[in-house]
Amino acid sequence: MTLDDPYAVVYKQIHAVVKPEGDLVEVLERSSCYGGGAWSLHHYSQGPLVERSRSIGEWFRYLVRAGKADIGLASSKRSAGIESVLVGDDEVEITYAGLGGGGVGATVSRSRADDVLRSSVSESGGGKVGRGTIVLPRRERIVVGVDDTDSKTEGATWSLVHNIAQRVDRPEARYVSHALVQLFPVPTKTQNCVSTAVEFAALPGKADTMISDFKSLLERYTVSENTGMVVYRGFDPSPLMAYSHLCRTERIPYELAVETAKKTGTKAVLAGQGLIGALAAIPFCGRPIESVIPEV
Structure with missing residues (x-):
């Protein structure tokens, strides 16, 4: 040997x-x-x-x-x-x-x-x-936030998002982190009220196909009609932390999520009700230990 x-x-x-x-x-x-x-x-x-x-x-x-x-x-x-x-x-x-x-x-x-x-x-x-x-x-940082892919009887957003991220990983856009983000437990939650952020290190201008593939797989396998998916491109997503704090401490309106996405240049790819939690997951990319701790 x-x-x-x-x-x-x-x-x-x-x-x-x-x-x-x-x-x-x-x-x-x-x-x-x-x-x-x-x-x-x-x-x-x-x-x-x-x-x-x-x-x-x-x-x-x-x-x-x-x-x-x-x-x-x-x-x-x-x-x-x-x-x-x-x-x-x-x-x-x-x-x-x-x-x-x-x-x-x-x-x-x-x-x-x-x-x-x-x-x-x-x-x-x-x-x-x-x-x-x-x-x-x-490379540049790309963060995909997702929420509301499951139902009362099947599914789990964090696992579906991880499996999709692994599947779309490629040299042009490397999958580098995954975080579950604990949100405020609103009455409409499925069970644990958790959204997910996955982070990619991507070649500038080369990630559009990965994002398109990600969306296609998400639409194929989600069991919810309210799925939200957002995409943030930037080095530092911390400007979204104040919004995320609100989502983690109180129930907020859908309109605030739409407005915040526009203000921060975050693209709403799937704009179901899950957009609220998907956007809140973004600033916790690469922070999976902190993101699971409730703020309430």
Whole structure:
């Protein structure tokens, strides 16, 4: 019995979601080894370019400022990190560095991930400082919110939406997160009054077919006549948080949902009564631990 590459634990996917201005990038890394990802999270989070970091299941996410920095590698204290993030019109170049095993993670483990366009790596491991640069396609964030797909006798919105998101996942629009959002328990609820948000890291201008496929599958499998589906395109959906808070604490009119969608540039794809909860799910994309906690 042998191992093809005993010191490489290759990341499954790595994506760069970029703010339109190009000054902020969210780097999303889908790890093949949670322990290794957690080690990176601890060390990378100390780097001067990293504004915020978190883990969601097998995904490790870093909000970073574009630019270059001296990460001050120090054994056992700051053993690896992100040295530079350079944003172009269509691509993002990220350089990692690390000591010893951290250098292995910074080089071969990331360079072989899916959706990496090009890479260059130095020798790593042992007592060496390893450096690796990967080039990724520049992506945008797309969030799909859905509510009201079930009935009193069948269905579950969160599971249907997850299965659809998995089915429409493609290189042009990668499915990266799922969140169940607890809403105010209105009398018209099916049971738990929960809506769903799924997030995609998409190539700009390349996600329309994915959204169309998503809608078609939703219309095919929903068992409700009141299904709502909305699509948000943007780096930061937090402007919808005040609306979401209302939906999580009181019953609100349908007209407010329609008005809010227009004001925030969120597209109503299916405009049934479920539009209210679908819109409320959007700002909780990538926040599945917080989204399930009732606000009442």
